[in-house]
Amino acid sequence: MKIGELAQLSGLNASRIRFYEAQGLIRQVERQANGYRRYPAQALQTLELIRCAQQAGFSLEELRLLLPDAATGTFNHDELVAGLERKVEQIEVMQLHLAQSKAKLQNVIENIRARPEGMACDANAERVLASLKHE
Structure with missing residues (x-):
């Protein structure tokens, strides 16, 4: 064609x-x-x-x-299977990293939402960023 x-x-x-x-x-x-x-x-x-x-x-x-x-x-059967298995392992590592990143972001969201009453958004952002430095 x-x-x-x-x-x-x-x-x-x-x-x-x-x-x-x-x-x-x-x-x-x-x-x-x-x-x-x-x-x-x-x-x-x-x-x-x-x-x-x-x-x-x-x-x-x-x-x-x-x-x-x-x-x-x-x-090549062996190369095909090995290549596919390597990619699955890479995806699993990536999934682990993504899950860790997701958990960190969810923690940041919780910290932002837990803004002390009366605290300005800028001050709250500084508070949350400061807490990230200690992790």
Whole structure:
């Protein structure tokens, strides 16, 4: 299929598809005599995999390791599983950090809301900031 059709089916613009091709993420692209690119049907699946993986936090380099081998067109089972497991571990660490950040922010909100009666907002902000320095 031509790039316009692939762009329409994938929801990506042609420049993004060419970028992924230049990065080696989309392979087996044929060049016709007129210079037009001809993408295999598998390119649509590859683009969907790229989109999902990026939403899950995979970098392009990480993606490159997860995609099928350029020469054989097959996945390396062990590398695929290991790469996915590494990403899950990274997400779990990120979740822990996010939970800690959330707890700190909720504590700040509670401290701000617990403004002593009659205290000006500026003075309360200084009080809350001072308490953060001691944590």
